[in-house]
Each structure stands twice: as C-alpha cells, then as structure tokens.
Amino acid sequence: MKQRRYWVRGIAALGVATAIWAAIGTAGASPTKQHAAKLTKVTLQLKWVTQAQFAGYYAAKAKGYYKQAGLDVNIKAGGPQIIPEQVVAGGQAQFGIDWLSSLMTSRDKGIDLVNIAQVFTRSGLTLITWKDTGINSIAKMKGKTVANWLGGNEYEVFAALVKNGMDPVTQKGVKIFQEPFTMDFFLKRQVDAASAMTYNELAQVLEATNDKTGKLFKLSDLNVIPMQKVGTGMLEDGVFTTGKWIKDKGHQAIAKKFLAASFKGWIYCRDHWRDCVNTVLKNGPALPRGHQTWQMNEINALIWPAKLGIGIMNPADYARSAKIVKTYGKLKKLPGHEAYRTDLAKAADATLRRQGVDITGRSWKKAKVNVTAGGK
Amino acid sequence: MSAIAVERPRERYVEGVKRGTGRVALFVVVLGSLWGLWEGYRSLWIHQGWTWPFVVDNTTMPHIHDIFAALGRPSQTGGPLLGTLLWHAALFTAKEAAVGFALGAVVGFALGVLPAHSKLAQRGLLPYVVASQTVPILAIAPIVVIYLGSLQVTAWVSVAVIAAYLTFFPVTISTLRGLTSADRRALELMRSYATGPWQVLWKLRVPSALPYIFTALKVSATASVVGAIIGEAPSSIQNGLGGEIVVFNQYYTLDPTKLWATNVVAALLGIIFFLVVVVAEKLVVRRAPEHVA
Secondary structure, eight states, X not given: OHHHHHHHHHHHHHHHHHHHHHHHHHHHSOOOOGGGTTSEEEEXXXXXXXXXXXXXXHHHHHTTHHHHTTEEEEEEOOOTTOOHHHHHHTTSOXXXXXXXXXXXXXXXTTOOEEEEEBOOOSOOEXXXXXXXXXXXXXXXXXXXXXXXXOTTSOHHHHHXXXXXXXXXXXXXXXXXXXXXXXXHHHHTTOSSXXXXXXXXXXXXXXXXXXXXXXXXXXXXXXXXXXXXXHTOOOOOEEEXXXXXXXXXXXXXXXXXXXXXXXXXXHHHHHHSHHHHHHHHHHHOTTSOHHHHHHHHHHHHHHHXXXXXXXXXXXXXXXXXXXXXXXXXXXXXXXXXXXXXXXXXXXXXXXXXXXXXXXXXXXXXXXXXXXXXXXXX | OHHHHHHHHHHHHHHHHHHHHHHHHHHHHHHHHHHHHHHHHHHHHHHHTOOSSSOOSTTTSOOHHHHHHHHTSXXXXXXXXXXXHHHHHHHHHHHHHHHHHHHHHHHHHHHHHHHHHOHHHHHHHHHHHHHHTTSOHHHHHHHHHHHHHHTTOOHHHHHHHHHHHHHHHHHHHHHHHHHTTSOHHHHHHHXXXXXXXXHHIIIXXXXXXXXXXXXXXXXXXXHHHXXXXXXXXXXXXXXXXXXXXXXXXXXXXXXXXXXXXXXXXXXXXXXXXXXXXXXXXHHHHHHSOTTTO
C-alpha cells in the first residue's frame, strides 16, 4: 500500500495542477454562443495582426452590422506565419484580406481564388529618404541602397526603379537591402531609401526622437515618394474567397451580406474615425493609441474618396497591377479578368445606397493627426 | 523532558531560518550581479562608443529598471497596465503549456515503456522518435494547426499539441533509460516469485525510473512553455504571450521595454513550471522507498 502511494501522489499532484490551469483558462475563455444559433457562421482571415488597417471589419462586428445581416463573423488576426490565401484555400476561412498582388501570385500557382471586393483603391507604399541626402526622386536613387521587405512586397518599388533606368533584380545601378520589420535601420541611416507604408512605417519614423535635437522627427526632415505618384502603385487590401465556394448561389447571398456589412463598417470608420480607433484598441489592447490614430486616418485616405463606390474594382488599376506582378512576380501568364468579380460588391453597394448611405465619400477630407512620441 | 520538547523545534526553526536567509541572500547577490553586469556593460560601451558586437543604446539594451517600470505603465493610453495585460496573456499561455505538458508527459512515458519491454519496439520505434526532434517545430506547427483546424478543434488545443511535441522527447528517452536501469537482482527476485510483467513495471521498474523521469520533466516543463509561445503565431492566437511578442516586436523601435518585459514574464512562467515539477518530485521521491529512489 505504502509503496503504491508515492507515485500515485506525484501523478495526482501534477494532474491537479494541470486541471486548475485548464479550469482557469476555460472559465475565462468560453463566450456564450447560444444566441448566435440562428446566425450563419463565417470566418474572415486578416493579412496581419489587429490594427486600424482592418478597422472596418472590427467596426462592422462591434456595431452589430454583421449580426443585423444574419452573420456571425469570426475575425482571425494574421501574423508572420499566416498566409491568408492558404487559410482560405484550405477552408479554415471563407473570406480573406490580402494585397491583390498576393492573390495574383497564388492564382498563378493554380490556387482557385477570386477577389470579390477591392476595398483599398490606391497604394499606400512610399519610398522615404532623409531630406539632407538630396535624394528627392526615384531617378536620384541610382547607385544608392534601397530597402524593401521583398517576398512579394517589392513589385511596386522594383517597377519604379526600372522605370528610371535601374535594374533591381540583378542589382545593376542600385543596391537592394532586405528591410526588417522595424525602422531602426533607417533611423541609423544604414540605407539611402527605405520602403514605408503611409499608415505604418512612415509614422514609426515620425514617432522616433531625433538624437540631435531631442525632438521628434518631422515630415519636413523627409522626402516621401508615393508609388501612386510615380505611376507604379498597385492595388492592396481586398476581400477574396475561393472560386469553388462562391459558385454556390447560397454562398453568393452570404458574400453579398458580408460585403454590405463590412462596407458599412468602413463607412462608419470614415465618418466616426476616432470612435473606430477605440474599437481597434479594444481588440488589440497592446497597440499604441497614437500610432493607430495616425493609421486610421491614412487608411481612410487609401479608401476614400471611392469614385466607383466602395469595393468596386477599377479595371485600369487592375490592369496596371497585373502587368507589374506579371513582370516582377515572374508569373506564367498575365492575370485576366477571371481573377475578380464586381457583381457582389455592386449588389452590396446598391443595398447600402437604398439605405441612404454615402458609398463614395466624395466630400471626405483627410484629417490632420499629430504624431505622438513613441506612438503612445 | 518538556525542556527538550520545547528546545528541539526551536533549534530546527532557527536552523531553517538561517538556511532560508542564506538562500535569499545568494539569490539577491546573483540577481544584483546580473543587474550590475548588464548596466556596467551598457554604460561602458556607450561611454567608449564601442560598436562591436552591436551598437549599445536605449533600443538595443534598455535600462533594467525601465523594463520593470514598463510593467507598471498602461499598455496603451487609457488601456490596462502592461503588467495586467501580460498577466492575463501568461495565464492563457500557461493553460496551453500545461495541457501540452500533461499530454507530452503521458505520451512520452508510453513511448518509453514500449521499447523498454521489447527490443523489436526499441529498434523499430526509437529512430522515428529521434527523427521527430530533428524536424523544426516551425515546420510542424502550421501542419498541426491546419490539421486540427479542419477537425473544428479550438485553436488553443492545437497550441497545446505543439507544446506536447516539444515535451515528449526527453520524457521518452529518460523513461526508457530509467526503466532499464532497475537492479538486476531485484528483477530476478521478482521473476522467481513469478510476478507478472505489469507488476514488475509498476512495483520495480517505474520506481527506479522516477529520478530519470523527473529530470526529463524538468527539461520538458520549460520546453512546453516555449512550445506554447511558438505555437501561438501560426494559430492566429492573440490572447497569449506569443501574440503579444509579435505585436511588441513590430513596435520595438518605438518602445523596446515592452518586448523585454514580455520576455521577463515568459521566463517567469517557465520558472514557475519548473518549480511545480520540483515540488512534485520532492513529494514523490520522499515517499519512494530509499533503495529504489
């Protein structure tokens, strides 16, 4: 009897310890899902972790737009190891958010994905340099070091450099530096030009302190060259699903409702953007407020004004994006019109227009956001 | 009589306090020296302007007191304290790691028992057990997530399985080693009594394997925490320490202390797991008959 007890006790001790942990965890993480019984469950896979870049979807959920449309939407955050195209193709999510170029690359590999709404109508990618270097155009980057994240994010920058007589692919006339996820390298002047999204990296530079003056860096310390102005801007965040899933008439109805509610979320974020920042921060309690406030304003500038109505693909922008991706993504063939459809987004916009909602935001004006030290 | 009865516990008590203070003093001295080394290195490099092996400044090496102070500041303007946020994140990760640890320990033990009884199983199974550890966890994790995700399993369970994957190996190897280390004479004695293999296992082999198993469990306890943190990234989990690490990594230039503070909390969680196993070991091994333990 006594011989048995020692190991029984040990296992019991460990068992009890694990049980306590499990109990603590499940008690905290079991939201009641009973009232959602009648709602259609769908999952949305984001491109990156929670941030204002996806504010519209979080707003649609927080304001109850999804629920009003009969949907129970599970918003899954992305991250460094998550590829939305794979998650959607694998059936773990019905909808995904990613850059149009990623969708085109995936399609070229034979993955059957379709863009059903192009939410961002212009590119947020810029090349930034320090003003005192005098590099205020792409042409002046000849013989300099230019940073980019690569891995499919480089097409706009490469196209811009080629347009100005450099060859970034073989590094002739320009040196390409693999950009890390923080802007420290740029602040320490390890490169001449760095890629920066208006809504993220640009703000990170402005939120840093200039050691020489003891104050924050200013926009006037920088040259900001948007790819949109260079003429090599590509379409970024859009909503996609699989061709197989969307063939079903019932699924098309779900998609229409999903898009209408999501657009309504984006429209809310246009008209009540500060409130939307709060929604984002509630979903990401670790995010710095100042940085997200800046981001929300810049994201709005990528969507609004939406000439054709929010979510409708502009064929000319699509064609330009396709050509750039074909060249620098080394695609087998030029992505054609089969990669997107506008009927669902148009139906969603029509629904919203009938509700008297402004779907173009023609009178929208960008707000002025003051950066905060450290993005706080 | 009564004088002795009063004296003895008192002496023991004084002895205990002395030993206790000694340990605390040692802990404080070691902690203080580590602190001093960090701050000393920092100020020397900054003062001399040395740039090898890396540039030392507030971004690369924040002050230790800044790192701890970050825990007491709000995680965002108007948000909860970073310490509170990380406490909840640590609880979430602890749940994943604990379930993973339990799963890994059981599977690891079972995988160790089988080869201990059959040479065939040892030759057939062991190479694959070893091979499993040469496959990087970063490659396994997404597969586990996709596979369990398609079975409609809650996301954190996938993370627990990933943690279990890092846990089971040391347990298997040590169980096998421990089970075969039983005293030959004792084994022969048991056999002469015509004891069944099941009884030999529980009454002789397992008790003699306990010290080995506990050594492995101590290694696995910390590994399960690491596994849980790594596993959170491909699982879209933002509630745990792994999720916070991704976010704070992104904003590292803006506020490096938050990432460092998260690392400190993750390390503390690993230490707590380790200590739990140590306590369990004390309970078990003290109960175990001396000749086998």
